[in-house]
Amino acid sequence: MLELQGLTRRYGTEVALDDVSLTVREDEYLTLLGPSGSGKSTLLRVIAGLEAPDAGRVLLDGRDVTGLPTHRRGLGIVQQTYALFPHMSVFENVAFGLRFREVAPVTDAAEVTRRVAAMLDLVGLSGLESRAPGQLSGGQKQRVSLARTLVAEPRLCLLDEPLGALDANLRERMTVELRRIRRALGVTFLHVTGNEAEALAMGDRMIVLDRGRALAVAPPAEIFARPADMRVARFLNAWNLLPGRGGADGFEVETPAGPLRLPAPAPAERAATYGVPYDAAWISRDDAPPRPGEAAMPARFVASEFLGSRVLYLLRRGDGKVFEVERHLSREAPESYALDETLAVRWRVADVGLFDEAGLRIPVPDPAGALA
Numbered sequence: 001m002l003e004l005q006g007l008t009r010r011y012g013t014e015v016a017l018d019d020v021s022l023t024v025r026e027d028e029y030l031t032l033l034g035p036s037g038s039g040k041s042t043l044l045r046v047i048a049g050l051e052a053p054d055a056g057r058v059l060l061d062g063r064d065v066t067g068l069p070t071h072r073r074g075l076g077i078v079q080q081t082y083a084l085f086p087h088m089s090v091f092e093n094v095a096f097g098l099r100f101r102e103v104a105p106v107t108d109a110a111e112v113t114r115r116v117a118a119m120l121d122l123v124g125l126s127g128l129e130s131r132a133p134g135q136l137s138g139g140q141k142q143r144v145s146l147a148r149t150l151v152a153e154p155r156l157c158l159l160d161e162p163l164g165a166l167d168a169n170l171r172e173r174m175t176v177e178l179r180r181i182r183r184a185l186g187v188t189f190l191h192v193t194g195n196e197a198e199a200l201a202m203g204d205r206m207i208v209l210d211r212g213r214a215l216a217v218a219p220p221a222e223i224f225a226r227p228a229d230m231r232v233a234r235f236l237n238a239w240n241l242l243p244g245r246g247g248a249d250g251f252e253v254e255t256p257a258g259p260l261r262l263p264a265p266a267p268a269e270r271a272a273t274y275g276v277p278y279d280a281a282w283i284s285r286d287d288a289p290p291r292p293g294e295a296a297m298p299a300r301f302v303a304s305e306f307l308g309s310r311v312l313y314l315l316r317r318g319d320g321k322v323f324e325v326e327r328h329l330s331r332e333a334p335e336s337y338a339l340d341e342t343l344a345v346r347w348r349v350a351d352v353g354l355f356d357e358a359g360l361r362i363p364v365p366d367p368a369g370a371l372a
């Protein structure tokens with residue numbers, strides 16, 4: 001439904017968007033993840049028509065809308081700051097979106113009441129119609145803001161870090177809510193977030209943006225399991241990355257933490273970064289050599305952290321850097337270790353990601369036939 005072709009936007013010498021091309025599908029939840037300053041908001045503003053690109057085109061349903069003003073694009077925007085009208089009630093704030101929308105504004109009072117009530121019900125605010133924004137919590141204000149945008153029935157809704165101002169508990173609840181609301185309405189969401197857990201939990205597909213470039217566009221599970229670029233792996237906060245060099249025999253990468261085994265020969269004597277996903281590794285107390293198909297490394301216990309359904313174990317590698325292991329409590333009970341206890345971390349070599357000097361993933365074939 002939305003197609004971006006080679007969008008570039010500069011501020012002076014700064015390139016905020018660098019040749020971004022991608023397609024947003026009908027009825028999908030697309031998340032846009034990137035560090036602060038990577039161009040996320042600029043991209044949304046260009047799509048919304050709040051800003052013009054220096055190069056490239058925006059197409060909505062095949063129609064070039066690059067020069068079209070915002071209010072004629074038929075899309076909705078939800079910002080991090082709620083921008084509610086403080087002197088209007090919740091009902092009036094939401095009704096505003098309906099009465100003053102560009103296409104077919106609704107003026108019939110009974111119809112406005114009916115639609116606003118349905119929307120407030122959908123976002124879980126029934127009963128709060130007559131409250132003023134000042135009498136609402138942050139999460140409730142965000143829901144009003146969402147309701148006001150969605151009541152106008154946009155086909156595409158742009159959300160710029162809409163949960164950024166909420167506390168962690170509320171964010172998690174709203175994550176589930178947003179998915180439900182989106183599905184109920186069949187509206188397409190393009191949701192900007194700086195939070196990798198959010199991007200993973202919400203999106204049907206996700207885009208990773210780095211310095212104005214779209215590095216990856218794929219379902220989150222795919223991006224997490226097989227990031228095409230080391231920078232993506234780094235933003236995801238889910239990979240141990242050990243820089244090194246391909247060993248002479250090609251079956252190992254020499255890293256500061258020791259040699260690490262590969263499933264198949266990689267380019268020998270070349271710089272390579274060895275990546276192990278946090279949740280692909282496990283911890284053992286024995287120092288047995290790795291079994292076939294596995295790799296191992298000694299490490300000392302530093303700390304563990306409970307994250308609801310998961311435990312994150314922090315260990316110290318031989319070179320002093322941190323190695324993280326994430327275990328799901330649905331699969332095993334949490335283990336306690338003594339501070340500085342010597343342990344081994346192990347992982348299957350098939351789960352390893354290998355990246356070249358430029359940070360691009362090196363395909364490593366699995367000798368057993370399956371892809372690594």
Ligand code: ADP
Nearest residue numbers: 011014016034035036037038039040041042043
């Ligand atoms: P994000 O939303 O990912 O944090 P932005 O899109 O806001 O990133 O910004 C991308 C880059 O463009 C940043 O380096 C920022 O400083 C720059 N930038 C954004 N808006 C402006 C502006 N109005 N004037 C000058 N530079 C800007």
Ligand code: MG
Nearest residue numbers: 040041042160
């Ligand atoms: Mg931003």
